Amino acid sequence: MPTVRDRVLDAYETLLIDHGGASVTLDAVVAAAGVSKGGLLYHFASKEALATGLLDRLRERSAADAEAIRNAPDGAVAYYVRTSAPGGASPGGLTRTYLAVLRLADSTTTGQAVRDALAKVDADGYAALLDELGDPVLAWLAQLVGDGLYLRTLTGTPMPPDMTVDDLLDRMRQYAPRRQ
Incomplete structure (x- = not known):
C-alpha cells in the first residue's frame, strides 16, 4: 500500500500531466490524493516543497x-x-x-x-x-x-x-x- 507521501506525489504527477503546473493547487492535490490538508502539509509544507519532492x-x-x-x-x-x-x-x-x-x-x-x-x-x-x-x-x-x-x-x-x-x-x- 502506498504511503501518504507517495499518494500525494502520485496525485501531484497526475494533476501536472493533466492540467499543467500553473493550475495545480495544494487543495487540488489534497482532493486528488484523498488526504487531509494536514497530511499534505506534514510531508510538503508548500507548493515549492511539493515540487522539490517530485524532483x-x-x-x-x-x-x-x-x-x-x-x-x-x-x-x-x-x-x-x-x-x-x-x-x-x-x-x-x-x-x-x-x-x-x-x-x-x-x-x-x-x-x-x-x-x-x-x-x-x-x-x-x-x-x-x-x-x-x-x-x-x-x-x-x-x-x-x-x-x-x-x-x-x-x-x-x-x-x-x-x-x-x-x-x-x-x-x-x-x-x-x-x-x-
Whole structure:
C-alpha cells in the first residue's frame, strides 16, 4: 500500500500531466490524493516543497532506471530504446514522473531546479549507455534515438509503418555493438 507521501506525489504527477503546473493547487492535490490538508502539509509544507519532492522522486527513479539499464539482459541500448518507444514505458514510474516534471520546467520558482534534475536524468542514461558502448559518440547517438522515440510516445506519434523497435535495434547493433 502506498504511503501518504507517495499518494500525494502520485496525485501531484497526475494533476501536472493533466492540467499543467500553473493550475495545480495544494487543495487540488489534497482532493486528488484523498488526504487531509494536514497530511499534505506534514510531508510538503508548500507548493515549492511539493515540487522539490517530485524532483527528488525523479532523481531516485532515474538512478534506479540507470541501474536497470546497466543490468538489462538484452543490453543497455536495447533497454533504453525499448523503454523509450511508444508503449514501452520504463518500469518503476520514471516515464510518468519525467512527464510530470516537464510540466514544471517553465515555472519561474522551480524552473532551474527542474532543468537541473532533467539534466541529471539525461546524464544517468548517457553514463549507462557509455558503459556498454565505450564510445561517447555512439552512446550519445543511442540516447538521441531513445529521446526521439520518447518524444513520439509523449505526442502519440506511431512508429513508421512496417518498422518495429526490433528493426531499429538490429540496425543500431550493426553500428554500435555491445562491448564484450
